Each structure stands twice: as structure tokens, then as C-alpha cells.
Amino acid sequence: ENFPRKERSHPGGSATTFEPARTQDPPRPHPRRPPGRAPKRGACADRRAAALRRRRGHFRDLSAAPSGPRSSARARRSLFASTDQSPRILRSEPVRTAPIPEIALSPNNHEVHIYKKNGSQWVKAHELKEHNGHITGIDWAPKSDRIVTCGADRNAYVWSQKDGVWKPTLVILRINRAATFVKWSPLENKFAVGSGARLISVCYFESENDWWVCKHIKKPIRSTVLSLDWHPNNVLLAAGSCDFKCRIFSAYIKEVEERPAPTPWGSKMPFGELMFESSSSCGWVHGVCFSASGSRVAWVSHDSTMCLADADKKMAVATLASETLPLLALTFITENSLVAAGHDCFPVLFTYDSTTGTLSSGGRLDVPKQSSQRGLTARERFQNLDKKASSEGSMASGSGLDSLHKNSVSQISVLSGGKAECSQFCTTGMDGGMSIWDVKSLESALKDLKIK
Amino acid sequence: MARNTLSSRFRRVDIDEFDENKFVDEQEEAAAAAAEPGPDPGEVDGLLRQGDMLRAFHAALRNSPVNTKNQAVKERAQGVVLKVLTNFKSSEIEQAVQSLDRNGIDLLMKYIYKGFEKPTENSSAVLLQWHEKALAVGGLGSIIRVLTARKTV
Numbered sequence: 001e002n003f004p005r006k007e008r009s010h011p012g013g014s015a016t017t018f019e020p021a022r023t024q025d026p027p028r029p030h031p032r033r034p035p036g037r038a039p040k041r042g043a044c045a046d047r048r049a050a051a052l053r054r055r056r057g058h059f060r061d062l063s064a065a066p067s068g069p070r071s072s073a074r075a076r077r078s079l080f081a082s083t084d085q086s087p088r089i090l091r092s093e094p095v096r097t098a099p100i101p102e103i104a105l106s107p108n109n110h111e112v113h114i115y116k117k118n119g120s121q122w123v124k125a126h127e128l129k130e131h132n133g134h135i136t137g138i139d140w141a142p143k144s145d146r147i148v149t150c151g152a153d154r155n156a157y158v159w160s161q162k163d164g165v166w167k168p169t170l171v172i173l174r175i176n177r178a179a180t181f182v183k184w185s186p187l188e189n190k191f192a193v194g195s196g197a198r199l200i201s202v203c204y205f206e207s208e209n210d211w212w213v214c215k216h217i218k219k220p221i222r223s224t225v226l227s228l229d230w231h232p233n234n235v236l237l238a239a240g241s242c243d244f245k246c247r248i249f250s251a252y253i254k255e256v257e258e259r260p261a262p263t264p265w266g267s268k269m270p271f272g273e274l275m276f277e278s279s280s281s282c283g284w285v286h287g288v289c290f291s292a293s294g295s296r297v298a299w300v301s302h303d304s305t306m307c308l309a310d311a312d313k314k315m316a317v318a319t320l321a322s323e324t325l326p327l328l329a330l331t332f333i334t335e336n337s338l339v340a341a342g343h344d345c346f347p348v349l350f351t352y353d354s355t356t357g358t359l360s361s362g363g364r365l366d367v368p369k370q371s372s373q374r375g376l377t378a379r380e381r382f383q384n385l386d387k388k389a390s391s392e393g394s395m396a397s398g399s400g401l402d403s404l405h406k407n408s409v410s411q412i413s414v415l416s417g418g419k420a421e422c423s424q425f426c427t428t429g430m431d432g433g434m435s436i437w438d439v440k441s442l443e444s445a446l447k448d449l450k451i452k
Numbered sequence: 453m454a455r456n457t458l459s460s461r462f463r464r465v466d467i468d469e470f471d472e473n474k475f476v477d478e479q480e481e482a483a484a485a486a487a488e489p490g491p492d493p494g495e496v497d498g499l500l501r502q503g504d505m506l507r508a509f510h511a512a513l514r515n516s517p518v519n520t521k522n523q524a525v526k527e528r529a530q531g532v533v534l535k536v537l538t539n540f541k542s543s544e545i546e547q548a549v550q551s552l553d554r555n556g557i558d559l560l561m562k563y564i565y566k567g568f569e570k571p572t573e574n575s576s577a578v579l580l581q582w583h584e585k586a587l588a589v590g591g592l593g594s595i596i597r598v599l600t601a602r603k604t605v
Contacts, residue, residue, distance in 0.1 A: 223475060244602075283596075283600040302600055303596055303600040304592070304596040321593060321594075321597065322593045323594065324591065326596055
């Protein structure tokens with residue numbers, strides 16, 4: 001059995017089709033003008049989470065294609081299916097810098113778009129074009145106001161703002177495969193880039209030569225690195241990769257920082273030292289996250305499991321096998337609670353009980369509004385039989401999913417409150433939508449939700 | 453073909469075998485030599501004859517050959533499990549499925565899908581009934597785990 005390295009690029013025409021959840025066609029946005037307020041969906045009206053619906057990318061007008069009447073759902077579906085600039089946000093980085101919230105996102109192409117909030121509208125402020133390949137990772141350092149981007153062109157750029165213009169600085173990563181993920185360290189003096197070259201490049205700024213230098217962590221990574229997260233001590237780095245393991249490395253760079261104090265993960269931390277490696281009963285590890293204190297690391301993998309390793313318990317690993325499709329992203333929202341989302345398109349709460357050492361699922365956070373079941377016409381019944389092999393009606397007309405996101409959620413980020421007491425988090429998905437969830441309103445709305 | 457020797461034999465070489473960066477799966481051959489893995493057919497047959505379906509079911513799912521690479525052992529285990537599954541009455545399937553824990557459901561799903569691979573006359577219908585009940589308990593996650601598991605049953 002040969003497990004090929006997982007490619008992160010999303011070819012155009014891939015099977016991630018989705019149907020827009022609205023009954024009338026949306027106004028097609030002019031590529032230059034920022035998209036206006038998207039028409040409200042009926043089911044959206046009383047959502048507790050504020051949803052910012054954005055359609056990015058360019059729509060290819062297939063209504064002229066001879067493939068059938070425009071108003072049919074089938075044509076609508078093909079409108080979004082085969083364009084390679086389809087509106088998926090693969091990576092986004094929301095930053096709440098007072099006074100104006102800003103977001104950097106990449107609409108699945110070579111550019112980064114920065115949007116500023118103007119009142120209640122998001123307005124595109126900048127376009128950062130320097131990459132030659134798809135952008136696979138963006139991270140915005142809030143304190144030093146720098147953005148680092150990495151892409152399929154094996155490069156990373158650090159962008160800093162000067163007089164309102166973002167200027168890139170190339171970082172030589174010395175990798176011969178695409179970069180897949182990038183993350184600033186907590187003190188923002190270094191960043192780590194995961195790549196398909198089965199190594200992690202840890203980059204820091206060398207002031208005497210005035211450029212970014214990188215060091216590689218190679219052993220014992222055996223396949224593409226899919227995600228990274230830094231420990232709060234700025235030294236330890238968790239990496240999830242396609243060789244079915246989650247590992248914690250030391251990324252201690254003596255040029256930019258002092259020797260770190262001992263942690264529950266170990267006390268000797270030379271650069272590249274492997275502090276922890278999970279046992280291989282996983283699938284590809286899609287997302288890793290350290291808790292706010294750094295003594296716990298959790299990861300989600302492609303075999304629909306979530307695992308958590310607790311350094312305070314001698315790195316005992318608690319596993320939860322879920323009945324859902326695989327999760328893709330996760331984050332801690334308190335020391336004991338996590339939120340994760342993935343191919344099921346809705347975020348789920350998980351709780352870790354440290355006394356028993358078990359993970360449990362706290363329930364779905366995206367409770368769909370119960371729509372009234374109206375009678376089905378005979379035509380709709382046959383259409384459903386055709387499409388879904390069942391003659392029952394779907395929940396919302398025209399869409400197959402009752403969740404807020406209509407396609408997989410690829411990223412979850414904490415917006416405010418930090419990982420210790422998160423009050424807002426944001427999910428971005430392959431449907432091109434970005435939603436901001438408010439923890440307090442979720443707690444009050446979903447009565448059985450217990451966030452410890 | 454090669455110019456000097458006019459031979460195309462080099463095209464038969466599997467170049468991936470010689471790639472030094474090839475991913476070599478380290479799987480521990482867990483004490484497979486010690487105890488013969490796979491359910492004991494004699495024990496299971498005995499329980500079936502007695503009519504104790506539930507215990508036969510649990511016995512068949514015990515000691516699964518996930519850790520070995522020996523295909524013969526796996527075939528034998530599959531045969532035993534299939535025999536138990538076909539001998540169940542449809543009404544009792546649900547109860548048997550409920551008696552399994554999470555790992556048991558995953559293992560049952562693996563056997564079911566393995567059974568789908570080589571359908572015999574009646575096996576698919578029976579397996580589909582089991583699949584429906586196991587899916588209700590295990591959800592899509594159990595199927596994902598069948599697809600992504602590197603240790604197959």
C-alpha cells in the first residue's frame with residue numbers, strides 16, 4: 001500500500017460543487033467592484049451567529065452554455081462547479097486591530113485581498129500580488145502588523161505596510177515542494193512554514209544581513225506537513241502531517257531568543273528536537289492546536305477522530321472517534337473545550353475532562369432553523385427521486401445542507417478572547433463564506449451546551 | 453528501447469521501489485506469531501450449533517487479524533465472521549449491533565466491507581442489512597475509518 005503525498009492544490013473543476021442557498025440568482029459581482037451585500041436568505045434571518053457572506057473570485061457565466069435552461073438547479077450548480085476561480089476561501093486571517101477590523105484572505109488564487117470594515121460593509125482595501133502559485137497559507141501578526149504568506153510556488157513573503165502600501169520581502173525557504181501552512185510565533189520574531197517537501201522551515205530575521213533566514217526541521221517527518229501551531233513559550237511547535245502523526249518539535253533559535261524554561265513536554269530543547277510524537281493509529285492529521293497554557297495539544301485527523309495529548313498526564317492521549325465526516329480544523333476556546341469543524345460543514349464543540357482523561361462531543365453548534373414542511377408538488381417529488389433517490393423534500397428548497405456553511409469548513413480562528421476564554425471565533429469554508437460565531441450567544445441559545 | 457543494447461527490459465524496473473525517499477510503513481508485527489490471530493472457528497461453530505447467536509457473534513469478532521499480513525489468516529477469519537452474520541435472524545441484528553462498543557462497530561464495518569468485496573449468492577443482502585444497522589450506530593465516521601485504516605481486517 002503506497003500512500004502518496006497529499007497535494008494541497010485544489011484543481012479547478014474538482015467535485016466540490018455546492019448550491020447557493022438562495023432561491024433567486026445572486027447579482028453577479030463585477031470583478032473590480034467589491035461585492036455588495038449578499039441577499040439575505042430566509043433561513044439566515046434569525047441565526048444567532050452573525051454571518052458575513054462573501055462571494056469571492058470571478059464567476060464564469062455559464063448561462064450561455066447549451067446545457068439546459070438557466071433556471072434549473074442543475075445549471076445553477078454547474079455555474080459554480082467548473083470555474084477554477086470558484087469562490088472558496090482556502091485561507092483567511094481575520095485581525096481585529098482597533099479601530100478598524102481587517103481581514104486578509106485569498107480567494108483560491110495567487111493573490112491576497114485585504115478587506116477593511118467600513119461601517120457594516122467590507123470594502124477591499126488592498127491586493128497583494130507577488131506569488132506565482134496558489135496561496136496556501138496566510139498569517140497576520142497583530143502586534144507588529146506584518147503578514148506572512150506562503151504559496152504553491154515554494155516561496156514565502158513577509159509583507160509590511162509602509163505609507164498605506166504593503167511591500168513584500170521574499171523569504172528563501174529552500175524547499176523543493178509547495179509550502180502548505182504558515183504561522184507566526186507568539187512573539188512574532190519568527191514563523192514556521194510547513195511544506196510538501198516533508199520539512200518545516202523556521203524563519204527568523206537576521207538584522208546584520210537584513211533578510212530572513214530559515215532553518216529546517218526534517219527528521220523524522222516522512223510526508224507533507226499539513227498544519228502547525230506554536231506553543232505559548234515561542235519555542236515549541238506542533239506539526240500535523242500526512243504520515244499520520246502529530247509531533248511537537250523544538251524550534252528554538254538561539255539568535256533571537258533566550259533558552260526556554262523547562263515545560264511539561266521536556267526540558268532540553270535544542271533546535272529540531274522531537275519532544276512528542278503520537279502513535280500511528282490516525283489518518284492524515286489535518287489540524288493541530290495547543291491549548292492556551294500549552295500543556296495540551298489536540299489534533300484532528302482524516303479517520304474522523306480527534307485526539308488530545310495532555311503533557312500533565314505524561315503525554316497520555318485521549319481519542320474520540322466520531323460518527324461524522326472528518327474534521328479539518330480545530331481550536332481551543334477554553335482550557336477544556338475545543339471547537340472543530342470540517343467536511344460536515346458545521347462546528348462542533350468538544351470537551352476534555354482531565355480527571356477521567358476523556359474527550360467527549362458537546363454537540364453541534366450550528367442549529368438549523370426548523371423550516372415548515374410545505375407540501376411537495378409532484379414535479380418536485382420526481383426531481384428529488386432523480387437527484388437524491390428519496391421522495392421526501394429537503395429542508396431548505398434548493399440546498400441539500402441545513403448548515404450555515406454550504407461546503408467544508410477549512411479553517412477556524414479565534415477572533416477575540418484568546419484561546420483561554422474565546423468570546424468570538426470565525427470559520428471560513430470552501431463555499432467562500434466566512435462566519436463569525438459569538439460564544440456567549442451560542443451558550444445562551446443552545447440550552448444543553450456546556451462550555452467548561 | 454535503449455540504443456546500444458536495443459532492449460526495452462529496463463522499462464520493467466519498478467522505479468518506485470528504489471526511491472530512497474519512499475514512505476515505508478512501520479507497522480509493528482504485534483505478537484502475531486504468539487497466538488494464531490483470527491477467531492477460533494471451532495468455538496464459533498459450537499456456539500452456532502447451540503443457537504447462542506450473540507456469543508458466537510462476539511467470539512467471531514474477537515482476536516481479529518488486523519495486525520498480521522498473512523492473507524490466509526484473514527480469509528479464514530472473514531469466512532468465520534460471514535458465516536455468523538448470515539446465520540443471524542434479521543430481527544436480532546439490531547440487538548447484536550447495540551451490544552458492541554465503538555471499536556467493535558468499526559471492526560464489524562471492516563468485515564462488512566470486506567464481505568462486499570467478494571459477493572456470493574446471498575451475502576450482499578445480508579451484509580446490507582448489517583450495514584444499515586451498523587451505520588445507524590457508527591455513523592459515517594465508522595465508514596471513514598474503514599476507508600482510512602491501514603490495518604485491514
